Amino acid sequence: MSQTLLEHSLGQLACDIPGATRIFHSFNLDFCCGGQKTLREAALGKHLDPVLIAEALFKLQSSGASADDWRDASEAELITHILSRYHDRHRQQLPELIRLARRVEQVHGARSNCPNGLANHLEDMQQELEGHMLKEEQVLFPMLQQGMGRQATPPIRVLRLEHDQHGEALEILLTLTNNIIPPEDACNTWRALYRGLAEFRDDLMQHIHLENNVLFVKALA
Structure with missing residues (x-):
């Protein structure tokens, strides 16, 4: 099977x-x-x-494991979940990750396995992601909440393209960090940074998945 x-x-x-x-x-x-x-x-x-x-x-x-199936939720419920679980969370995550990355680069930058350039890359991701989330919050989500799903094709097309760009940025992040695997002798700050990066990666991918494969599909159905 x-x-x-x-x-x-x-x-x-x-x-x-x-x-x-x-x-x-x-x-x-x-x-x-x-x-x-x-x-x-x-x-x-x-x-x-x-x-x-x-x-x-x-x-x-x-195994019969169970979990919330957001395909059964209304658009309004799904939007509320995305805003609180992902938009708010990303805005908390990135400033601290940037701070930790700057610290690791300052202290360990001479090492060949140091993720040099990571802090700047995270700042770029923060800027792009903030602009993306504002488009959702100010344009797409209000349209969907007003029942204008059929008119939402143009903004959804733009947001899907931006999701692809976020995916490319995650690939660069993985390259810079050896797939988010710290060296065996990494200090506590380095390990904290990578734990946070792994959580951010998982959250961002789940965020994009819920939009691309559930919310946008619902809106255009």
């Missing part, structure tokens, strides 16, 4: 199987911006065994 999952999109699997996103993270598969790709396409694109991943997903599916 796991073979049937191979032709499902990553976005659909992320919605259908509670915990699937953890498996996608472990294989570095992009289920948010790349959510339209099938499991087979995405795995082969990363030179991974798609059957192995499908089997892991099937075991998870068979």
Whole structure:
């Protein structure tokens, strides 16, 4: 039965199987911006065994785990969740991550494995993400709350493109940080930075997934 999952999109699997996103993270598969790709396409694109991943997903599916399915929520409920769980959270996360990254670069910048350039990259991400969230808060979300989903195609198209750019920025972040894996002798500040980065990465991908694969789909249905 796991073979049937191979032709499902990553976005659909992320919605259908509670915990699937953890498996996608472990294989570095992009289920948010790349959510339209099938499991087979995405795995082969990363030179991974798609059957192995499908089997892991099937075991998870068979375990009967449960989680909130936001496809059953109203647009208003989903927007409220996105604002409180992700928009507010990103605005808390990034200033502290930038501060920690600056500290690590100042103290350990001479080391070859130091993530030099990370603080500047996070500042760029903060600026781009803030502009993106404001577009959602000031333009798209009010349109959806007023029942104007059919007129929302142009802003959704723009926001999807910006989501792709956020995904590219996350790839750069992974490159700078050795996939967010600290060196064995990393100091406490370095380890705190990477724990925060991993949480931010997971949050941002889940944020984009809920918008691309649930909210935008609802709005344009």
